[in-house]
Amino acid sequence: MTARLAALASRLGRAERLTILTGAGVSAASGVPTFRGAAGLWRQYRPEDLATPEAFGRDPRLVWEWYAGRRETIAACAPNAAHVVIAAWSGRPGCRVVTQNVDDLHLRAGTRNLVRMHGSIWELTCWDGCAAGSDPWRDERVPLPDLPPRCPHCGGVARPAVVWFGEALRPAQLRGAVQATACDVFLAVGTSALVYPAAGLVHEARAHGAFTAEINLEETPASDAVDVAIHGAAEDILPHLSRLARQPPAD
Numbered sequence: 091m092t093a094r095l096a097a098l099a100s101r102l103g104r105a106e107r108l109t110i111l112t113g114a115g116v117s118a119a120s121g122v123p124t125f126r127g128a129a130g131l132w133r134q135y136r137p138e139d140l141a142t143p144e145a146f147g148r149d150p151r152l153v154w155e156w157y158a159g160r161r162e163t164i165a166a167c168a169p170n171a172a173h174v175v176i177a178a179w180s181g182r183p184g185c186r187v188v189t190q191n192v193d194d195l196h197l198r199a200g201t202r203n204l205v206r207m208h209g210s211i212w213e214l215t216c217w218d219g220c221a222a223g224s225d226p227w228r229d230e231r232v233p234l235p236d237l238p239p240r241c242p243h244c245g246g247v248a249r250p251a252v253v254w255f256g257e258a259l260r261p262a263q264l265r266g267a268v269q270a271t272a273c274d275v276f277l278a279v280g281t282s283a284l285v286y287p288a289a290g291l292v293h294e295a296r297a298h299g300a301f302t303a304e305i306n307l308e309e310t311p312a313s314d315a316v317d318v319a320i321h322g323a324a325e326d327i328l329p330h331l332s333r334l335a336r337q338p339p340a341d
């Protein structure tokens with residue numbers, strides 16, 4: 091572990107273009123349930139039952155009850171040490187942060203140059219497709235006054251402004267994520283590397299010649315593809331890496 095940490099720290103210290111991809115594991119220490127861990131969200135619900143446009147079309151109230159519960163949980167959570175380190179790194183020239191998370195904890199930690207691939211649980215758009223409601227608006231009320239909430243523009247049904255399974259990512263977010271793979275160091279943190287197109291980004295970074303690394307509690311399908319796979323908690327490993335990367339290189 092030490093040698094791998096030192097190798098990654100050395101690369102981080104020298105990187106002119108650093109890209110960090112995060113998943114639910116970065117928010118776990120803040121109390122936000124992951125999708126596939128022991129207490130994972132998907133254990134209680136099947137993704138196809140809830141995180142799809144078909145599910146929402148069938149029963150908007152049921153899907154909103156799931157999201158309203160997640161919003162209530164997330165509202166009580168604060169950024170953890172992993173978010174704080176990533177926010178500090180995000181201020182470096184050439185650093186970009188691409189997250190799959192919809193909890194906005196990176197935003198609350200002050201992260202710059204952030205691409206939120208799957209949107210935000212704190213934003214809504216119009217499900218009924220009115221023009222004014224196609225751009226997400228922020229609604230942080232907990233609890234929401236009624237489920238499903240209404241579109242303020244047309245009075246129709248509002249939906250969470252997140253990307254569901256089977257839905258395309260918004261072009262600007264997809265473009266930002268793909269452009270971020272043109273980097274010197276690509277660091278995936280706290281993701282099971284199962285959901286695409288996010289899971290494909292590490293391979294695109296490798297194709298650009300990037301040094302790739304993964305920090306995760308467990309093996310993932312990306313572990314064999316990266317140059318360095320470090321098994322540990324993001325909230326422990328990232329502060330340690332940050333200290334190592336600041337040290338002058340050993341003679």
Ligand code: BV8
Pocket residue numbers: 112113114115116118119124125126127130141190191192208252253254255256257258259279280281282283284285286287288305306307308310322323324325
């Ligand atoms: C699309 C938002 C196309 C909603 C989410 C190939 C190419 C393209 C698409 C596909 C493809 N193959 C299959 C698909 C379809 C599908 C897909 O990938 N399916 C999977 C299941 C196989 N992809 C899609 O549908 C995507 N859309 O491609 O559209 C298209 C094009 C044109 C027209 C129409 C369609 C959209 C996918 C987005 C789905 N939305 N979230 C919401 O949140 O409610 S996905 C959701 O799960 C998350 O956002 C996240 O992205 C994803 C994976 O979760 P992770 O973040 O990785 O979290 P997970 O719990 O899985 O893992 C956490 C890890 O952390 C674990 O390994 C754990 O060990 C570790 N950990 C825990 N604690 C810590 C830790 N590590 C470190 N420290 C800790 N403390």
